[in-house]
Amino acid sequence: MTPDVTSQRADNTVPRGAFGGSQRIQQLFARYKILALLIAVAVIWIFFSALTHGAFVTPRNLSNLLRQMSITGMLACGMVFVIIAGEIDLSVGSLLGLLGGVAAILDVNRHWPIGVTVPAVMLLGVAVGLFNGWWSTYRRVPSFIVGLGGMLAYRGILLGVTGGSTIAPVSDSFVFVGQGYLPRFAGDTLAVVLFVLLAFLTIRQRANRQRYQLRVVPIWQDVAKVVGAGAILAGFVATLDRYGGIPVPVLLLLALLGIFTWIATQTVFGRRIYAVGSNLEATRLSGVNTNRVKLAIFALMGLMCAFAGIVNTARLAAGSPSAGSMGELDAIAACFIGGTSMRGGSGTVYGALIGALVMASLDNGMSMLDVDAYWQMIVKGGILVLAVWIDVMSGSNRR
Structure with a gap:
């Protein structure tokens, strides 16, 4: 018995020594994932700034970059909930194009006021999202197939309603949604x-943790977090003020970031989204109506497609039959790059938006360098695979 016990102990000892370093690296990556993403964004910006002789980081280009990123970011806000719940939606790019085309038709051909057009398109987006969710949850059709069918069907409907031609020009009030700026005083305020x-939320969270005798990080970490966020916010606003102010689409995206983060972290519905993605059967047996949760998630995804479609049409001042092409891949890639797990149950909204910023920065920088389109697709595809590989390796280390 003794040799067997000794050899077993030796076998158990070797993996710990062999994989201890990789486990520590994985733990550091998991703990400081957002910081790593921000460093990656900084490296990308420095790289493109050097190659474009500073043109990449001019206020004008950064304003255009953030405006471009806002559309992918809106899709990512909804997609991150879908992926956390263990589902996927491949129809969002085509649905963005369809809803943007409908908005252009209502504005240009029907002459509806913007106060009626926008709510109508948003309601249509929610209805289509509910339709997708109904097929996936109550009819048991895999969400991948529902999304794939919607990707084809909604693009076909868009070509049909527009006749394959661009609908333009949209009204000035509509264009303001995509091209307008917040006044500088309002932006500074x-x-x-x-x-x-x-600062208030940080202090409140710290007080709540102390009240319930939970572990509290050293106060200097909270101070550093608030000061760092304040410095980034001040630099962000100061840069945009040098070129018109904060773009309206970026303002809308910031509002959506706050709303979706609040839903994810402060509501019962948000907790249920993570629970459904972590263990669907256990969540169902605990009394949660998992079908309703998923139905609501797809409805939110449809609403985000409506927001993105409206902003995209306003930014282009026209409804295009090709709008939203490959938009679903950018949104999914943004979520994975931002740390959302492909297995479900894990992810953050702000991480997905940083992922969207990475994708938009690559698009913008490579376009400024006049990189061939096929190389742009290769780079973005490679980054997507790399992000999923990191997620898979992190999961295998946890097991």
């Missing part, structure tokens, strides 16, 4: 309000 709100 908003930045101050956001900083005060962040």
Whole structure:
């Protein structure tokens, strides 16, 4: 018995020594994932700034970059909930194009006021999202197939309703949604309000953890977090103020970031989304109506497609039959790059938006360098595979 016990102990000892380093690296990556993403964004910006002789980081280009990123970010806000719940939606790019085309038709051909057009398109987006969710949850059709069918069907409907031609020009009030700027004074006031709100929430969270005798990080970490966020916010607003101010689409995206983060972290519905993705059967047996949760998630995804479609049409000042092409892949890639697990049950909204910023930065930088389109697709595809590989390796280390 003794030799067997000794050899067993030796076998158990070797893996610990062999994989201890990789486990520590994995733990550091998991703990500081968002910081790693921000460093990656900084490296990308420095790289493209050097190659474009500083043109990449001019206020004008950064304003255009953030405006471009806002559309993918809106899709990512909804997609991150879908993936966390263990589902996928491949129809969002085509649905974005369809809803944007409908908005253009209502504005240009039907002459509906913007106060009626926008709510109508948003309701249509929710209805289509519910339709997708109904097929996936109550009819048991895999969401991948539902999304794939929607990707083809919605693109076909868009070509049909537009006749394959561009619908233009949309009204000035509609264009403001995609091309307008927030006045500088209002932007500066908003930045101050956001900083005060962040400080208040940090203090409140710390007090709550102390009240319930939970572990509290050293106070210098909270101070550093608030000061760092304030510095980034001040630099962000100051840069945009040098070129018109904060773009309206970016303002909308910031509002959606706050709303979706609140849903994910402060509501019962948000907790249920993570529970459904972590263990569907256990969540169902605990009394949660998992079908309703998934139905609501797809409805939110449809609403985000409506927001993105409206902003995209307003930004282009026209409804295009090709709008939203490959949009679903950018949104999914943004979520995976931002740390959302492909297995479900894990992910953050702000991580997905940083992922969207990575994708938009690559698009913008390679376009400025006049990189061939096929190389752009190769780079983005490679980054997507790399992000999923990191997620898979992290999961295998946890097991």
